[in-house]
Amino acid sequence: MPQLNGGGGDDLGANDEMISFKDEGEQEEKISENVSAERDLDDLKSSLVNESENNSSSSDSEQAERRPQPRPVLDSYEKTRDYFSEAFRRQQDGGFFKGPHYPGYPFFMIPDLTNPYLSNGALSPSARTYLQMKWPLLDVPGAAGLKDSRSPTPGHLSNKVPVVQHAHHVHPLTPLITYSNEHFSPGTPPSHLSPEILDPKTGIPRTPHPSELSPYYPLSPGAVGQIPHPLGWLVPQQGQHMYSIPPGGFRHPYPTLAMNASMSSLVSSRFSPHMMPHHPHGMHQTGIPHPAIVSPAIKQEPNTHDHMSPSMHSKSPGPAKKEEDKKPHIKKPLNAFMLYMKEMRAKVVAECTLKESAAINQILGRRWHSLSREEQAKYYELARKERQLHSQLYPGWSARDNYGKRKKRKRDNKPDSTPEGKGAASYTWLATNSF
DNA sequence: CTCCCTTTGAAGGGA
DNA sequence: TCCCTTCAAAGGGAG
Numbered sequence: 001m002p003q004l005n006g007g008g009g010d011d012l013g014a015n016d017e018m019i020s021f022k023d024e025g026e027q028e029e030k031i032s033e034n035v036s037a038e039r040d041l042d043d044l045k046s047s048l049v050n051e052s053e054n055n056s057s058s059s060d061s062e063q064a065e066r067r068p069q070p071r072p073v074l075d076s077y078e079k080t081r082d083y084f085s086e087a088f089r090r091q092q093d094g095g096f097f098k099g100p101h102y103p104g105y106p107f108f109m110i111p112d113l114t115n116p117y118l119s120n121g122a123l124s125p126s127a128r129t130y131l132q133m134k135w136p137l138l139d140v141p142g143a144a145g146l147k148d149s150r151s152p153t154p155g156h157l158s159n160k161v162p163v164v165q166h167a168h169h170v171h172p173l174t175p176l177i178t179y180s181n182e183h184f185s186p187g188t189p190p191s192h193l194s195p196e197i198l199d200p201k202t203g204i205p206r207t208p209h210p211s212e213l214s215p216y217y218p219l220s221p222g223a224v225g226q227i228p229h230p231l232g233w234l235v236p237q238q239g240q241h242m243y244s245i246p247p248g249g250f251r252h253p254y255p256t257l258a259m260n261a262s263m264s265s266l267v268s269s270r271f272s273p274h275m276m277p278h279h280p281h282g283m284h285q286t287g288i289p290h291p292a293i294v295s296p297a298i299k300q301e302p303n304t305h306d307h308m309s310p311s312m313h314s315k316s317p318g319p320a321k322k323e324e325d326k327k328p329h330i331k332k333p334l335n336a337f338m339l340y341m342k343e344m345r346a347k348v349v350a351e352c353t354l355k356e357s358a359a360i361n362q363i364l365g366r367r368w369h370s371l372s373r374e375e376q377a378k379y380y381e382l383a384r385k386e387r388q389l390h391s392q393l394y395p396g397w398s399a400r401d402n403y404g405k406r407k408k409r410k411r412d413n414k415p416d417s418t419p420e421g422k423g424a425a426s427y428t429w430l431a432t433n434s435f
Numbered sequence: 436c437t438c439c440c441t442t443t444g445a446a447g448g449g450a
Numbered sequence: 451t452c453c454c455t456t457c458a459a460a461g462g463g464a465g
Contacts (some may be wrong), residue, residue, distance in 0.1 A: 337443035357460040361442040
Protein backbone atom coordinates (compact mmCIF):
# COMPACT_ATOMS: atom_id res chain seq x y z
CA MET A 1 0.00 0.00 0.00
CA PRO A 2 1.46 3.25 -1.02
CA GLN A 3 2.49 5.39 1.81
CA LEU A 4 2.00 9.02 1.47
CA ASN A 5 2.39 10.96 4.53
CA GLY A 6 0.87 13.93 3.04
CA GLY A 7 0.64 15.93 6.15
CA GLY A 8 -2.46 14.35 7.46
CA GLY A 9 -0.55 13.32 10.44
CA ASP A 10 -2.16 10.69 12.50
CA ASP A 11 -5.22 12.66 13.04
CA LEU A 12 -7.08 10.09 11.18
CA GLY A 13 -4.35 7.69 10.65
CA ALA A 14 -5.69 6.84 7.32
CA ASN A 15 -3.45 8.60 4.96
CA ASP A 16 -2.34 5.55 3.22
CA GLU A 17 -5.79 4.23 2.85
CA MET A 18 -6.94 7.43 1.40
CA ILE A 19 -4.18 7.45 -1.06
CA SER A 20 -4.91 4.03 -2.21
CA PHE A 21 -8.45 5.01 -2.51
CA LYS A 22 -7.54 7.80 -4.79
CA ASP A 23 -5.44 5.59 -6.94
CA GLU A 24 -8.31 3.33 -7.51
CA GLY A 25 -10.36 6.16 -8.73
CA GLU A 26 -7.69 7.14 -11.14
CA GLN A 27 -7.48 3.65 -12.34
CA GLU A 28 -11.13 3.71 -12.91
CA GLU A 29 -10.80 6.71 -15.07
CA LYS A 30 -8.16 5.10 -17.13
CA ILE A 31 -10.15 2.04 -17.68
CA SER A 32 -13.19 4.00 -18.47
CA GLU A 33 -11.45 5.30 -21.49
CA ASN A 34 -11.60 1.89 -22.97
CA VAL A 35 -15.23 1.50 -22.53
CA SER A 36 -16.69 -0.56 -25.26
CA ALA A 37 -20.13 -0.64 -26.63
CA GLU A 38 -20.77 -4.05 -25.36
CA ARG A 39 -20.10 -2.82 -21.95
CA ASP A 40 -23.14 -0.69 -22.19
CA LEU A 41 -25.18 -3.75 -22.06
CA ASP A 42 -22.93 -5.16 -19.51
CA ASP A 43 -23.36 -2.19 -17.33
CA LEU A 44 -26.98 -2.01 -17.87
CA LYS A 45 -27.31 -5.52 -16.73
CA SER A 46 -24.95 -5.22 -13.91
CA SER A 47 -26.75 -2.14 -12.87
CA LEU A 48 -29.67 -4.34 -12.24
CA VAL A 49 -27.58 -6.10 -9.75
CA ASN A 50 -26.53 -2.84 -8.40
CA GLU A 51 -30.04 -1.81 -7.91
CA SER A 52 -30.40 -4.62 -5.54
CA GLU A 53 -27.19 -3.80 -3.88
CA ASN A 54 -27.14 -0.12 -4.09
CA ASN A 55 -29.74 0.95 -1.89
CA SER A 56 -28.48 4.04 -2.00
CA SER A 57 -28.52 7.45 -2.73
CA SER A 58 -27.05 10.68 -2.11
CA SER A 59 -27.55 14.25 -2.79
CA ASP A 60 -26.17 15.88 -5.82
CA SER A 61 -23.66 17.75 -3.86
CA GLU A 62 -22.61 14.63 -2.18
CA GLN A 63 -22.35 12.89 -5.44
CA ALA A 64 -20.21 15.65 -6.67
CA GLU A 65 -17.85 14.88 -3.91
CA ARG A 66 -17.49 11.35 -4.92
CA ARG A 67 -14.10 10.29 -5.87
CA PRO A 68 -13.80 11.47 -9.40
CA GLN A 69 -11.12 13.92 -8.64
CA PRO A 70 -8.53 13.22 -6.10
CA ARG A 71 -8.94 15.94 -3.64
CA PRO A 72 -6.50 17.36 -1.27
CA VAL A 73 -6.08 14.99 1.54
CA LEU A 74 -6.26 17.64 4.12
CA ASP A 75 -9.51 18.78 2.79
CA SER A 76 -11.19 15.50 3.33
CA TYR A 77 -9.54 15.13 6.64
CA GLU A 78 -10.83 18.39 7.82
CA LYS A 79 -14.26 17.43 6.73
CA THR A 80 -13.91 14.19 8.47
CA ARG A 81 -12.81 15.91 11.55
CA ASP A 82 -15.87 18.01 11.30
CA TYR A 83 -17.92 14.92 11.18
CA PHE A 84 -16.42 13.58 14.27
CA SER A 85 -16.45 16.76 16.16
CA GLU A 86 -20.02 17.26 15.22
CA ALA A 87 -20.85 13.74 16.11
CA PHE A 88 -19.19 14.15 19.39
CA ARG A 89 -20.93 17.39 20.05
CA ARG A 90 -24.29 15.94 19.34
CA GLN A 91 -23.47 12.96 21.34
CA GLN A 92 -22.77 15.16 24.22
CA ASP A 93 -26.09 16.73 23.64
CA GLY A 94 -27.52 13.44 24.54
CA GLY A 95 -28.58 12.48 21.11
CA PHE A 96 -27.83 9.31 19.37
CA PHE A 97 -27.61 9.85 15.70
CA LYS A 98 -30.17 12.44 15.68
CA GLY A 99 -31.07 13.76 12.42
CA PRO A 100 -30.01 13.96 8.90
CA HIS A 101 -27.36 16.46 9.60
CA TYR A 102 -24.88 14.78 7.38
CA PRO A 103 -25.91 14.62 3.86
CA GLY A 104 -22.42 13.55 3.15
CA TYR A 105 -22.92 10.42 5.06
CA PRO A 106 -25.22 8.38 3.02
CA PHE A 107 -24.69 4.75 3.37
CA PHE A 108 -27.30 4.30 0.80
CA MET A 109 -25.93 4.95 -2.54
CA ILE A 110 -26.85 4.86 -6.07
CA PRO A 111 -24.44 4.63 -8.85
CA ASP A 112 -23.22 7.97 -9.77
CA LEU A 113 -24.47 8.68 -13.20
CA THR A 114 -21.71 10.98 -14.05
CA ASN A 115 -18.89 9.56 -12.15
CA PRO A 116 -16.93 6.91 -13.89
CA TYR A 117 -16.11 5.34 -10.63
CA LEU A 118 -19.51 4.97 -9.26
CA SER A 119 -21.37 4.62 -12.41
CA ASN A 120 -19.64 1.55 -13.42
CA GLY A 121 -21.71 -0.72 -11.39
CA ALA A 122 -18.51 -2.53 -11.13
CA LEU A 123 -19.04 -6.07 -10.53
CA SER A 124 -15.86 -7.87 -10.03
CA PRO A 125 -15.52 -10.79 -12.33
CA SER A 126 -15.93 -13.22 -9.57
CA ALA A 127 -18.85 -11.29 -8.28
CA ARG A 128 -20.41 -11.40 -11.67
CA THR A 129 -19.87 -15.06 -11.79
CA TYR A 130 -21.30 -15.64 -8.46
CA LEU A 131 -24.16 -13.28 -8.80
CA GLN A 132 -24.99 -14.71 -12.11
CA MET A 133 -25.15 -18.08 -10.56
CA LYS A 134 -27.18 -16.81 -7.76
CA TRP A 135 -29.44 -14.67 -9.78
CA PRO A 136 -29.59 -16.15 -13.22
CA LEU A 137 -32.32 -13.80 -14.24
CA LEU A 138 -29.96 -10.97 -13.93
CA ASP A 139 -27.90 -12.45 -16.65
CA VAL A 140 -24.83 -10.88 -15.30
CA PRO A 141 -22.49 -10.72 -18.18
CA GLY A 142 -19.08 -12.15 -18.07
CA ALA A 143 -16.11 -10.27 -17.01
CA ALA A 144 -14.65 -10.08 -20.44
CA GLY A 145 -12.28 -7.27 -20.67
CA LEU A 146 -12.41 -6.60 -17.04
CA LYS A 147 -9.04 -6.34 -15.58
CA ASP A 148 -10.03 -4.36 -12.65
CA SER A 149 -12.49 -5.60 -10.18
CA ARG A 150 -14.47 -2.52 -10.82
CA SER A 151 -15.32 -2.39 -14.39
CA PRO A 152 -15.73 1.03 -15.78
CA THR A 153 -18.97 2.11 -17.07
CA PRO A 154 -19.88 4.97 -19.21
CA GLY A 155 -21.35 7.59 -17.08
CA HIS A 156 -24.51 7.80 -18.98
CA LEU A 157 -26.57 5.10 -17.53
CA SER A 158 -29.53 7.27 -17.19
CA ASN A 159 -31.56 4.34 -18.23
CA LYS A 160 -30.98 2.73 -14.97
CA VAL A 161 -33.99 1.68 -13.14
CA PRO A 162 -35.00 4.67 -11.18
CA VAL A 163 -34.05 4.40 -7.65
CA VAL A 164 -36.79 5.58 -5.47
CA GLN A 165 -36.17 5.66 -1.86
CA HIS A 166 -38.84 5.55 0.68
CA ALA A 167 -38.61 7.77 3.55
CA HIS A 168 -37.51 5.56 6.23
CA HIS A 169 -36.46 6.06 9.55
CA VAL A 170 -35.05 4.61 12.55
CA HIS A 171 -33.82 1.24 11.96
CA PRO A 172 -33.40 -1.02 14.84
CA LEU A 173 -30.09 -2.09 13.53
CA THR A 174 -27.75 0.57 14.47
CA PRO A 175 -24.38 -0.76 13.80
CA LEU A 176 -21.37 1.00 15.05
CA ILE A 177 -23.35 2.05 17.97
CA THR A 178 -20.56 0.70 19.95
CA TYR A 179 -18.58 3.52 18.63
CA SER A 180 -21.24 6.04 18.92
CA ASN A 181 -19.76 7.76 21.82
CA GLU A 182 -17.34 9.77 19.96
CA HIS A 183 -17.37 8.69 16.48
CA PHE A 184 -19.72 9.60 13.87
CA SER A 185 -23.22 10.50 13.55
CA PRO A 186 -24.33 9.05 10.35
CA GLY A 187 -27.39 11.05 10.01
CA THR A 188 -30.38 10.07 8.12
CA PRO A 189 -30.26 9.71 4.42
CA PRO A 190 -32.54 12.05 2.62
CA SER A 191 -35.96 10.64 2.74
CA HIS A 192 -36.39 10.84 -0.95
CA LEU A 193 -33.43 8.69 -1.50
CA SER A 194 -34.74 5.50 -0.18
CA PRO A 195 -33.92 2.79 -2.60
CA GLU A 196 -36.51 0.83 -4.28
CA ILE A 197 -35.05 -2.49 -3.72
CA LEU A 198 -34.83 -4.78 -6.61
CA ASP A 199 -35.51 -8.33 -5.96
CA PRO A 200 -32.29 -9.98 -6.93
CA LYS A 201 -34.03 -13.07 -8.05
CA THR A 202 -36.80 -11.58 -10.05
CA GLY A 203 -35.37 -8.24 -10.88
CA ILE A 204 -38.63 -6.78 -9.81
CA PRO A 205 -38.54 -3.83 -7.56
CA ARG A 206 -40.02 -4.52 -4.26
CA THR A 207 -40.93 -2.54 -1.29
CA PRO A 208 -38.27 -2.62 1.30
CA HIS A 209 -39.04 -4.80 4.16
CA PRO A 210 -38.77 -3.16 7.49
CA SER A 211 -35.70 -5.16 8.08
CA GLU A 212 -34.17 -3.60 5.06
CA LEU A 213 -34.43 -0.13 6.26
CA SER A 214 -31.40 1.79 6.95
CA PRO A 215 -29.52 0.94 10.04
CA TYR A 216 -28.10 4.38 10.31
CA TYR A 217 -30.59 6.13 12.35
CA PRO A 218 -30.98 7.51 15.74
CA LEU A 219 -31.32 4.95 18.34
CA SER A 220 -31.61 5.42 21.96
CA PRO A 221 -29.53 3.20 24.12
CA GLY A 222 -32.64 1.73 25.54
CA ALA A 223 -33.78 0.67 22.15
CA VAL A 224 -30.65 -1.17 21.41
CA GLY A 225 -31.58 -4.14 23.37
CA GLN A 226 -34.69 -4.69 21.42
CA ILE A 227 -33.10 -5.50 18.22
CA PRO A 228 -30.23 -7.45 16.87
CA HIS A 229 -27.09 -5.55 16.60
CA PRO A 230 -24.56 -6.28 13.95
CA LEU A 231 -21.80 -4.72 15.92
CA GLY A 232 -23.25 -5.72 19.08
CA TRP A 233 -20.72 -7.24 21.28
CA LEU A 234 -22.17 -4.71 23.54
CA VAL A 235 -25.59 -5.96 22.83
CA PRO A 236 -26.03 -9.46 24.04
CA GLN A 237 -28.20 -10.64 21.28
CA GLN A 238 -27.79 -14.21 20.47
CA GLY A 239 -24.34 -14.61 19.17
CA GLN A 240 -24.18 -11.13 17.87
CA HIS A 241 -21.05 -9.91 19.39
CA MET A 242 -18.32 -8.08 17.82
CA TYR A 243 -16.17 -10.61 19.44
CA SER A 244 -17.42 -13.68 21.04
CA ILE A 245 -18.34 -13.54 24.62
CA PRO A 246 -17.90 -16.56 26.75
CA PRO A 247 -21.28 -18.01 27.37
CA GLY A 248 -20.45 -19.00 30.84
CA GLY A 249 -20.08 -15.50 31.95
CA PHE A 250 -17.62 -12.78 31.74
CA ARG A 251 -14.24 -12.48 33.06
CA HIS A 252 -12.67 -9.19 33.51
CA PRO A 253 -9.72 -9.47 31.31
CA TYR A 254 -8.67 -5.93 31.16
CA PRO A 255 -5.54 -4.77 32.62
CA THR A 256 -5.73 -1.64 34.53
CA LEU A 257 -5.26 1.06 32.07
CA ALA A 258 -4.34 4.59 32.10
CA MET A 259 -6.45 6.02 29.45
CA ASN A 260 -6.71 9.40 28.09
CA ALA A 261 -10.03 11.04 27.79
CA SER A 262 -10.68 9.88 24.32
CA MET A 263 -9.80 6.37 25.10
CA SER A 264 -11.79 6.26 28.23
CA SER A 265 -14.69 7.51 26.30
CA LEU A 266 -14.32 4.74 23.84
CA VAL A 267 -13.74 2.22 26.48
CA SER A 268 -16.61 3.37 28.52
CA SER A 269 -18.87 2.77 25.67
CA ARG A 270 -17.53 -0.60 24.92
CA PHE A 271 -15.50 -2.27 27.50
CA SER A 272 -15.95 -1.08 30.94
CA PRO A 273 -19.09 -2.01 32.73
CA HIS A 274 -18.04 0.16 35.56
CA MET A 275 -18.23 3.14 33.39
CA MET A 276 -21.42 1.99 31.88
CA PRO A 277 -23.92 1.99 34.62
CA HIS A 278 -26.84 2.17 32.30
CA HIS A 279 -26.28 -0.76 30.20
CA PRO A 280 -29.72 -1.62 29.05
CA HIS A 281 -29.33 -5.28 28.60
CA GLY A 282 -28.56 -6.56 31.97
CA MET A 283 -25.16 -7.46 30.81
CA HIS A 284 -23.16 -8.99 33.48
CA GLN A 285 -22.16 -6.09 35.53
CA THR A 286 -19.07 -7.61 36.88
CA GLY A 287 -17.23 -7.60 33.68
CA ILE A 288 -17.64 -7.29 30.01
CA PRO A 289 -14.75 -8.80 28.25
CA HIS A 290 -13.09 -7.01 25.54
CA PRO A 291 -14.63 -8.27 22.38
CA ALA A 292 -11.26 -9.23 21.15
CA ILE A 293 -10.92 -11.79 23.83
CA VAL A 294 -12.22 -15.19 23.17
CA SER A 295 -12.01 -17.93 25.62
CA PRO A 296 -10.18 -20.84 24.08
CA ALA A 297 -12.75 -23.15 25.47
CA ILE A 298 -15.44 -21.64 23.39
CA LYS A 299 -13.27 -20.34 20.74
CA GLN A 300 -15.23 -19.98 17.62
CA GLU A 301 -12.30 -20.60 15.45
CA PRO A 302 -12.03 -24.12 14.26
CA ASN A 303 -8.89 -25.26 15.78
CA THR A 304 -8.64 -28.91 15.37
CA HIS A 305 -5.53 -28.84 13.34
CA ASP A 306 -2.03 -28.65 14.40
CA HIS A 307 -1.28 -25.31 13.06
CA MET A 308 -0.92 -23.86 16.41
CA SER A 309 2.34 -23.01 17.84
CA PRO A 310 3.79 -25.70 20.00
CA SER A 311 3.13 -23.70 23.06
CA MET A 312 -0.43 -23.22 22.14
CA HIS A 313 -1.27 -26.62 20.95
CA SER A 314 -0.02 -29.52 22.85
CA LYS A 315 -1.32 -32.99 22.40
CA SER A 316 0.05 -34.04 25.67
CA PRO A 317 -2.18 -33.02 28.47
CA GLY A 318 -0.47 -31.11 31.10
CA PRO A 319 0.27 -27.73 32.42
CA ALA A 320 1.05 -26.47 29.01
CA LYS A 321 -2.36 -27.32 27.75
CA LYS A 322 -3.97 -25.94 30.79
CA GLU A 323 -2.15 -22.77 30.30
CA GLU A 324 -3.30 -22.75 26.80
CA ASP A 325 -6.84 -23.20 27.84
CA LYS A 326 -6.58 -20.37 30.19
CA LYS A 327 -4.93 -18.12 27.78
CA PRO A 328 -7.56 -16.08 26.09
CA HIS A 329 -7.52 -15.68 22.42
CA ILE A 330 -7.11 -12.07 21.68
CA LYS A 331 -8.40 -11.30 18.30
CA LYS A 332 -7.12 -8.78 15.95
CA PRO A 333 -8.80 -5.48 16.00
CA LEU A 334 -11.12 -4.99 13.13
CA ASN A 335 -9.95 -2.94 10.28
CA ALA A 336 -12.01 -0.33 8.58
CA PHE A 337 -13.52 -2.65 6.08
CA MET A 338 -14.39 -5.21 8.67
CA LEU A 339 -16.17 -2.58 10.64
CA TYR A 340 -17.99 -1.55 7.57
CA MET A 341 -18.95 -5.09 6.79
CA LYS A 342 -20.20 -5.68 10.23
CA GLU A 343 -22.34 -2.68 9.97
CA MET A 344 -23.69 -3.19 6.52
CA ARG A 345 -24.00 -6.89 6.27
CA ALA A 346 -27.45 -7.16 7.66
CA LYS A 347 -28.75 -4.57 5.31
CA VAL A 348 -27.21 -6.15 2.28
CA VAL A 349 -28.51 -9.50 3.29
CA ALA A 350 -31.94 -8.08 3.65
CA GLU A 351 -31.80 -6.42 0.31
CA CYS A 352 -30.34 -9.22 -1.63
CA THR A 353 -32.03 -12.08 0.09
CA LEU A 354 -28.66 -13.58 0.01
CA LYS A 355 -27.05 -15.06 2.99
CA GLU A 356 -23.88 -16.44 1.68
CA SER A 357 -21.21 -14.35 3.14
CA ALA A 358 -18.94 -14.80 0.22
CA ALA A 359 -21.42 -13.14 -2.05
CA ILE A 360 -22.38 -10.57 0.50
CA ASN A 361 -18.79 -9.69 1.00
CA GLN A 362 -18.32 -9.16 -2.66
CA ILE A 363 -21.14 -6.73 -2.66
CA LEU A 364 -19.81 -5.07 0.40
CA GLY A 365 -16.44 -4.81 -1.17
CA ARG A 366 -17.89 -2.96 -4.08
CA ARG A 367 -19.90 -0.74 -1.87
CA TRP A 368 -16.85 -0.04 0.12
CA HIS A 369 -15.18 1.27 -2.95
CA SER A 370 -18.17 3.32 -3.81
CA LEU A 371 -18.05 5.11 -0.53
CA SER A 372 -16.85 8.61 -0.54
CA ARG A 373 -13.65 9.50 1.15
CA GLU A 374 -15.44 10.97 4.03
CA GLU A 375 -17.48 7.90 4.50
CA GLN A 376 -14.51 5.65 4.37
CA ALA A 377 -12.57 7.97 6.58
CA LYS A 378 -15.06 7.38 9.29
CA TYR A 379 -14.36 3.72 9.26
CA TYR A 380 -10.67 4.23 9.05
CA GLU A 381 -10.94 6.40 12.05
CA LEU A 382 -12.95 3.85 13.88
CA ALA A 383 -10.47 1.22 12.99
CA ARG A 384 -7.65 3.40 14.10
CA LYS A 385 -9.25 3.91 17.44
CA GLU A 386 -9.98 0.27 17.63
CA ARG A 387 -6.35 -0.51 17.14
CA GLN A 388 -5.35 2.14 19.56
CA LEU A 389 -7.62 0.79 22.17
CA HIS A 390 -6.53 -2.71 21.44
CA SER A 391 -2.93 -1.81 21.83
CA GLN A 392 -3.65 -0.16 25.11
CA LEU A 393 -5.61 -3.06 26.37
CA TYR A 394 -3.07 -5.57 25.23
CA PRO A 395 0.26 -3.86 25.10
CA GLY A 396 2.15 -7.02 24.45
CA TRP A 397 -0.17 -8.45 21.94
CA SER A 398 1.00 -9.00 18.46
CA ALA A 399 -0.86 -10.11 15.43
CA ARG A 400 1.69 -12.81 15.29
CA ASP A 401 0.18 -14.29 18.40
CA ASN A 402 -2.73 -15.47 16.39
CA TYR A 403 -0.74 -16.86 13.58
CA GLY A 404 -1.37 -20.47 13.08
CA LYS A 405 -4.41 -20.48 15.25
CA ARG A 406 -6.63 -20.56 12.32
CA LYS A 407 -6.67 -23.03 9.58
CA LYS A 408 -4.23 -22.11 6.94
CA ARG A 409 -5.97 -20.79 3.94
CA LYS A 410 -4.73 -20.81 0.50
CA ARG A 411 -4.69 -17.33 -0.72
CA ASP A 412 -4.06 -17.82 -4.36
CA ASN A 413 -6.09 -15.68 -6.64
CA LYS A 414 -3.97 -16.82 -9.45
CA PRO A 415 -5.85 -16.91 -12.68
CA ASP A 416 -4.45 -20.29 -13.52
CA SER A 417 -5.70 -21.81 -10.37
CA THR A 418 -7.50 -24.96 -11.07
CA PRO A 419 -11.12 -25.06 -10.17
CA GLU A 420 -10.51 -27.62 -7.57
CA GLY A 421 -11.71 -25.72 -4.67
CA LYS A 422 -15.33 -26.44 -4.27
CA GLY A 423 -16.91 -23.08 -4.24
CA ALA A 424 -13.78 -21.56 -5.55
CA ALA A 425 -14.68 -22.79 -8.94
CA SER A 426 -18.07 -21.27 -8.66
CA TYR A 427 -16.81 -17.95 -7.50
CA THR A 428 -13.96 -17.53 -9.86
CA TRP A 429 -14.48 -19.67 -12.82
CA LEU A 430 -15.84 -17.04 -15.06
CA ALA A 431 -13.37 -14.54 -13.85
CA THR A 432 -10.50 -16.79 -14.54
CA ASN A 433 -11.75 -17.79 -17.90
CA SER A 434 -12.80 -14.48 -19.19
CA PHE A 435 -9.38 -13.24 -20.02
C1' DC B 436 -18.12 -31.12 12.12
C1' DT B 437 -14.89 -28.63 9.63
C1' DC B 438 -13.23 -25.98 6.07
C1' DC B 439 -13.93 -22.94 2.06
C1' DC B 440 -15.46 -18.90 -0.03
C1' DT B 441 -15.19 -13.71 -0.37
C1' DT B 442 -13.99 -8.99 0.76
C1' DT B 443 -10.26 -5.11 2.59
C1' DG B 444 -6.90 -3.75 5.71
C1' DA B 445 -3.32 -4.41 9.27
C1' DA B 446 0.63 -6.56 10.57
C1' DG B 447 4.43 -9.69 10.54
C1' DG B 448 8.23 -11.95 8.30
C1' DG B 449 11.31 -13.10 4.62
C1' DA B 450 13.98 -11.72 0.64
C1' DT C 451 11.35 -1.58 0.77
C1' DC C 452 8.66 -4.89 -1.38
C1' DC C 453 6.06 -8.92 -1.46
C1' DC C 454 3.64 -12.56 0.57
C1' DT C 455 0.92 -14.60 4.18
C1' DT C 456 -2.27 -14.65 7.94
C1' DC C 457 -6.13 -13.06 10.38
C1' DA C 458 -9.99 -10.38 11.46
C1' DA C 459 -16.29 -11.18 10.33
C1' DA C 460 -19.89 -13.76 8.42
C1' DG C 461 -22.82 -17.68 7.18
C1' DG C 462 -24.18 -20.72 3.44
C1' DG C 463 -22.20 -24.49 0.87
C1' DA C 464 -19.69 -28.56 0.49
C1' DG C 465 -17.06 -32.62 1.85
